[in-house]
Amino acid sequence: MYDSERRITKALPKLIKAATCKRVQRALQHHLVEAKGHMRQIEKVFAAFDEVPKRKKCPAIAGILEESDKIVSENKKSPVLNAAIILAARKIEYHEIASYGTLRTWAGMLDNVRAANLLQRILDEEKETGHVLNDLAVTKNREALEEVAAPNWA
Numbered sequence: 213m214y215d216s217e218r219r220i221t222k223a224l225p226k227l228i229k230a231a232t233c234k235r236v237q238r239a240l241q242h243h244l245v246e247a248k249g250h251m252r253q254i255e256k257v258f259a260a261f262d263e264v265p266k267r268k269k270c271p272a273i274a275g276i277l278e279e280s281d282k283i284v285s286e287n288k289k290s291p292v293l294n295a296a297i298i299l300a301a302r303k304i305e306y307h308e309i310a311s312y313g314t315l316r317t318w319a320g321m322l323d324n325v326r327a328a329n330l331l332q333r334i335l336d337e338e339k340e341t342g343h344v345l346n347d348l349a350v351t352k353n354r355e356a357l358e359e360v361a362a363p364n365w366a
Contacts, residue, residue, distance in 0.1 A: 213311050214258075214265050216273040217251045220244075220304060223277045227301060230284045233294040239348055240301060243341050250334050257319070260327040276303050291359035295352040302345045308338045 224244040231237045258265045280300035287296040316331035 213270070213308070213315065214251065214254045215267040216270045216308070216311070217247050217254065218267065219270070219273050219277055220247045220308075221251070223280060223304075227280065227284065227297050230288070231294055231297050233352065236294050236297060236348060236352065239341075239344050240297075242344075243301065243305075246337050246341065250337070253330050253334050257315075257327045257330050260319075260324055260330065261322075273304070273307055276300075276307055280304070292356040295349065295356040298345055298349045298352055302342070302349065305338060305342045305345055309335065309342060312338055 221244060224240055224247065228237050228240045228244070231240065255265050280303070283296045283300045284293075287293045290296070312331055312335040316328055316335055319327035319331055
């Protein structure tokens, strides 16, 4: 997750820039700030295990971020752009939720309460961001559908 959060902090600014909706931009900006904080929290998790943070490439997030770039580039001029960006962000978010949930469980199984608590806080923030993105998805998907389905009278 240390590698994942680093990659996410580099990818989110591109999604923010591509978004044309202020609400989507704000949600992604909030996620970016959280991701930077999560990197610091992960360093504390390493410390709780008397380890030095190490990056190991996460192929899953690398693939999700590559797909995110493709989703944005394929929909740049489309009325579904913001909905597509939310799709990409939700894929990132659910990877994080699954990963942090598992790591929190492992830390608990290893009786490392400090690490488990740090990971739980990250997990809680990720879940909240997931809820925000879910709510935005409903709105933006509906708007995209209406725009695509509307007749072009021009």
